[in-house]
Amino acid sequence: MSRLQFLLSKRWALFFLAVTLLTWLAWELGQWQFDRLEDRRDRNAQIQRNEELDPAPVQEVLSVGRPVDKALEWRLVEATGTYAVEDTVVVRYRTRDGGPGVDAVVPLVLDDGTSLLVDRGWWPTQNRGEVPEDLPDPPTGEVTITGWVRIDATGDAAQVTEQRTRAISSEEIGEALDREVLRGFVDVATEDPEAAEPLERVELPDLDDGPHFFYGLQWWFFGGLAVFGFFYLLFDEWRDRRAASQAAEHAAVDREHDSTEV
Template sequence: MHKLRFLVSRRWIAFALVVVFLAWVAWRLGEWQFHRLEDRRERNEIIQRNEKAGADPVAEVMAPGKTVAETDEWRIVEARGTYAVDDTVIVRYRTRDGAAGVDVVVPLDLSDGSTVLVDRGWFATDNRGATSEDVPEPPAGEVTVTGWVRRDAEGDSTAVTDGSTRAVNSERIGEALGREVLGGWIDLRSESPAPATPLEPVEMPELNEGPHFFYGLQWWFFGALAIFGFLYLIYDEWRGGRGPWGKTRGPQSQRAEQPAVDRKHHARQE
């Protein structure tokens, strides 16, 4: 066991702590990727289940001041009302296939006096300062819409300035428009009657598992590699090789480091 005394040196203890920390970080990152995989699978199941279930009345899912539950996101709802075109809100910086554009959110006034926000789709524009006047108008008069329920975004990007925002938050938009709106918003699926100039439909999320499984395995592999490398260095040091800092160990190496004169003297004595 005396050959392993080097493990209690400060350098080796510090080295071991670094390896343990790196392995722990890799393990946690791998777990995070697998948790994201489970979340994605659950989301895909919800979307597929809601697609088969069909549309529910919007009042059954959304209400003023009510946060949309995670289990209700991507439910399909139906609403009937009149678009408030003058209160159109532009969602900036929405690119598709490298092309610049905006999403167009229009409040829909329902028959019960409430209002729901509808993202009618994407519109290509070269003008980064596009306004509601630059986008095609929705159908006039009473219209029936169906769409997917979405949860509000959060953070500074939800601020509404001059009729535009970077992310949709029903509360922030309602305050800016002076309207009481239903919590959450609707990604348009269809509207009847059809508009004269339709917008590009909403992009649905891909219903695959993504790269999370392989990313998780990669992180765990990196953690295992760090531990294996550390154990190999211990073995190499134990058998007289070079340690992690390039210092030669063992009697043979120490003899190799002796001055040439001492080696000759030792050889004559032999």
């Protein structure tokens, strides 16, 4: 037992504390990844349920002044109205396959005078942040659209300046355009009639599990490796000290034997 007294040294106490903290951190980060995996699976199940439903009238799902229920995101809805092209808002810094572009958000004026913000899709640009002057026009006259319900963005990116923004918020856009808008917005799926030159439609989210499972295992592996390393080094030092102690004992025996012979 005396050979383990080195564990009471300051160096080993600090080493033990560092390994304990590292192991705890690795466990928490791994658990965080597995929690994210569960959240992603719940989100995927919700999206799949909503995608399989028939389109609902938009005013049964969205309304003025009421934020979108998270359970309704990616619900397919249908609306009929007229596009207010003059109030188009350009969403900058949108990329597709590594290429720069923008999204065009156009208010669809409904029969009751309220407006639904419709993200009509993506259009390529030459440079990041550029606002193109050649955005294709939406269909004229009365249009019936179907689209996926989305939740408003928040934060500084959602601010609107000169009908430009970096993220879509119906609250911010409605205030900037001085329009009464339904909360949330819609990523367009179909337009009837079709535009002469349609934009690229929204890319629906992947419904896989993502990397969270393997990230979680990696963090737990790192924690286990830290524990293994601690005990390996402990055993290595114990073995070295044991070997040194045995060598000292043998040397003492040899000296005693030599002195006896003399």
